Amino acid sequence: MRTPHSNSAIWCFEDPTCPGQGCVEDSGCRYCDASAIGGPSYDGEACPSTQSFGAALAADDPTCPGQGCVEDSGCRYCDASAIGGPSYDGEACPSIQSLGAALAADEGCDGMTYTRNYAEGTPHECRCDSYCDDFCDDEPNGCARTCRILNGVFEHIPSVHAGDRTCTWYAHYVTNPIDYEGYDCSWMTGTGEGGHGDDCQDGTSVGALKCREGNQNQNNCHF
8 A cells, every 4th residue: 555645656856955845745755757767757847867966766666665765655766777867776767657657547547558568577678567558658769659569559549539638649650770880770661560660579689779779769669
């Protein structure tokens, strides 16, 4: 059970100016917008992308309190270095909005849910099975795009019913992939549909990850 003063849809960071507005009571942790580094969004300041003031990010963990937790706030510090945030000597932060998505699912998901995860158990992982996708996130190489392609979704048109809050989305068509660090990336031409292009199925081979990195502004899949 989550503590009453933590919010599972929001990450926080260690801030010596807490307590105060936006802080998790007296835990010393301030809520922040992690959308730029692959975490949940929040209507407030961005989570730190570097260790500008020795901060560590924390994500909601229902097993708290315990080792690594922010007192009794229900948040556990995590290593965000893989997604552009501050490093921490502990487990990696979630790479997508998995915790916030789970909350949305509890309240009734109006988007799409998935069953297959990308690069599960690796630093490149995208947890798709707990993501409520409203198709409004279209970040190149982001986990949202990756989960769609991996699970065979290449377009989404919102339904006409009044409660549909989802966005229109189409998989990006890669037209002129560039070779990168000696790897032939011509195989990426297409959207991934029908075996043409990157279908996000390969989340571990160096060649696939390097080609995605070299074409990160136009490709669909995470690296």
